[in-house]
Amino acid sequence: MPPVPARGAQVLSVEGVHVWLSGREVLHDVGFEVRAGEFTGLIGPNGAGKTTLLRVILGLEPPAQGRVIVGGGPGATSEGAGPGRTAERVGYVPQKVVVDPDLPLRARDLVSLGLDGHRLGIPLRNRGRRQKVDAMLEAVDAGRLADARIGTLSGGELQRVLIAHALVSDPALLLLDEPLANLDLRSEHEVVALLARLTGERGVAVLLSAHDMNPLLPVMDRIVYLAAGRAASGGTDEVVREEVLSELYGHQVDVLHVRDRILVVAGPHGPREADQAAGLPEPPGRTRSRGV
Amino acid sequence: MHVLFEPGFFTDGPVRLALVLGGAVAVVSGLVGVLTVVRGQSFAGHALADIGAAGGSGAFLLGVNPLWGFVVLGLAAAGSMELMGLQRARSRDVATGIVLGAALGLAALFLYLDASYTSTTGVTTTVLFGSIFAVSGSIVPVAAAFAGVAALAVVVLFRPLLLASVNPELAAARGVGVRMVGLAYLLAMAVAVSLSCLTIGAILSTALLIGPAGAALRLTRRPGRAMAVSAALGVAAVWLGILLSYDSYYWPPAGRGWPVSFFVVALVFLFYLASSLRSPRHGHRRGAR
Numbered sequence A: 001m002p003p004v005p006a007r008g009a010q011v012l013s014v015e016g017v018h019v020w021l022s023g024r025e026v027l028h029d030v031g032f033e034v035r036a037g038e039f040t041g042l043i044g045p046n047g048a049g050k051t052t053l054l055r056v057i058l059g060l061e062p063p064a065q066g067r068v069i070v071g072g073g074p075g076a077t078s079e080g081a082g083p084g085r086t087a088e089r090v091g092y093v094p095q096k097v098v099v100d101p102d103l104p105l106r107a108r109d110l111v112s113l114g115l116d117g118h119r120l121g122i123p124l125r126n127r128g129r130r131q132k133v134d135a136m137l138e139a140v141d142a143g144r145l146a147d148a149r150i151g152t153l154s155g156g157e158l159q160r161v162l163i164a165h166a167l168v169s170d171p172a173l174l175l176l177d178e179p180l181a182n183l184d185l186r187s188e189h190e191v192v193a194l195l196a197r198l199t200g201e202r203g204v205a206v207l208l209s210a211h212d213m214n215p216l217l218p219v220m221d222r223i224v225y226l227a228a229g230r231a232a233s234g235g236t237d238e239v240v241r242e243e244v245l246s247e248l249y250g251h252q253v254d255v256l257h258v259r260d261r262i263l264v265v266a267g268p269h270g271p272r273e274a275d276q277a278a279g280l281p282e283p284p285g286r287t288r289s290r291g292v
Numbered sequence B: 001m002h003v004l005f006e007p008g009f010f011t012d013g014p015v016r017l018a019l020v021l022g023g024a025v026a027v028v029s030g031l032v033g034v035l036t037v038v039r040g041q042s043f044a045g046h047a048l049a050d051i052g053a054a055g056g057s058g059a060f061l062l063g064v065n066p067l068w069g070f071v072v073l074g075l076a077a078a079g080s081m082e083l084m085g086l087q088r089a090r091s092r093d094v095a096t097g098i099v100l101g102a103a104l105g106l107a108a109l110f111l112y113l114d115a116s117y118t119s120t121t122g123v124t125t126t127v128l129f130g131s132i133f134a135v136s137g138s139i140v141p142v143a144a145a146f147a148g149v150a151a152l153a154v155v156v157l158f159r160p161l162l163l164a165s166v167n168p169e170l171a172a173a174r175g176v177g178v179r180m181v182g183l184a185y186l187l188a189m190a191v192a193v194s195l196s197c198l199t200i201g202a203i204l205s206t207a208l209l210i211g212p213a214g215a216a217l218r219l220t221r222r223p224g225r226a227m228a229v230s231a232a233l234g235v236a237a238v239w240l241g242i243l244l245s246y247d248s249y250y251w252p253p254a255g256r257g258w259p260v261s262f263f264v265v266a267l268v269f270l271f272y273l274a275s276s277l278r279s280p281r282h283g284h285r286r287g288a289r
């Protein structure tokens, strides 16, 4: 196992990143830091730029301006992206992974590909690798799924196996793009608890995107709030405030504390974007229950 | 009364050549085919076969071995399919189908010209249904080299291809050049299909690409093992097909012999049917290998 960065050591620094896609500025001057052993929530409504930001960090999307430093080494800059440079140091769980049920791949094969999926040739049988894969599956409470085809797994089970795939190479940073999107409340809770445990046990830094911050409130050390391509970051109490978010959205936003939940609410005639703000109760007739 | 192994079967020159070439082609098609099925590119494989028909018939017009026609046009088509993004086939079936139709039109023209202006007879049958007993000895080393390169390509790119078939973003994040790997794979598939065109014909070549692979994927859930099983099933179908075809000279109508391609395709179909009876998807969903 490579040396685990000391808790609090900086593993990711995003500095003044601007991204343009198809002539539109999708990210505007985004900057924040992520530290080892910390759980950072990347919160924002649909289309805020969460996926784009994660792709920039991975080196899959070169920023027009600004730079990214991963694990102390150089990552993407405006001169070039270069996933090869960050692949070893960053684990990634993409948004919406859909697997064909006929795909002849067991959970353990997918985790194994997390170790050497970029390598050429046919892997030789290797006891060390097998033990590492088994241990990783156990660590995400998916040991019993090792021999199941990944296409037959439930959403929560697949999410665990994808986390194992991303973590098995012992990256310093784990990026997860909306991993809670298709989970029921129980699986959501289990995945969040699992990730919180892994940050403690392995010292890995977690950066997790979500449109609703509430499931993350108990575990989040830091929040990066993204709205319309602009970001504010810091502790939850510092960021999730009316003046900060109103500035970010560019119009009045209300922040309501209802018991232990936080609701971000736009004015009754606010733009559509604000209507989709994180944690917003939807208009009557479209109510979606998310428990307490 | 004669036995299946007719005296002279293994000493007959064309038969030996057919067994060697057919075996090599079956191995390559089997290896490449598993990834074709896994990546959902069966339709692209079929399009490449029809494009091969145009290449093969064009080669006859030029007076060169059809293998060159199959390979050259196949590689060109694979390259342009990648450029057009056609290999992400599921959503681009229409474009693939249009290319395929155009290729068949070209094949119709070339075959007509072949029949009208050259003295070669049976070109149509050779291109569409293969000519494993009539392959010229001089092309065998070339075919073997192509087979070797294509097999090597899929073995070398095995893991990146597999990861990209789960999710391209997942592969890209691990530093895999997803487009380059996809292009290399498509070229390997074009070569495998070309070789198959040479032996069992352009129309039937997809059967050897998809059939054994499809059956293997029903028999095992491990990708590496599926490739081995698929290659073995392909070789079994081709060799048995050659044997039966040789034997069929004694079948009615006496003295004519049935085409190898028929037997190969029929055997592939039977293997696939048999494998469906024992699919790992049914019954033991979890836990079993």
Ligand SMILES: Nc1ncnc2c1ncn2[C@@H]1O[C@H](COP(=O)(O)OP(=O)(O)OP(=O)(O)O)[C@@H](O)[C@H]1O
Pocket: A021, A022, A026, A044, A045, A046, A047, A048, A049, A050, A051, A052, A053, A095, A178, A211
């Ligand atoms: N390749 C592209 N070309 C043009 N615009 C793009 C491209 N990719 C994303 N965008 C735009 O960039 C904006 C941010 O997209 P992104 O996918 O990063 O949002 P997101 O926060 O991940 O949204 P969601 O919660 O729906 O996943 C969107 O408005 C989207 O339409």
Ligand SMILES: [Mg+2]
Pocket: A050, A051, A052, A095, A177, A178
């Ligand atoms: Mg997204």
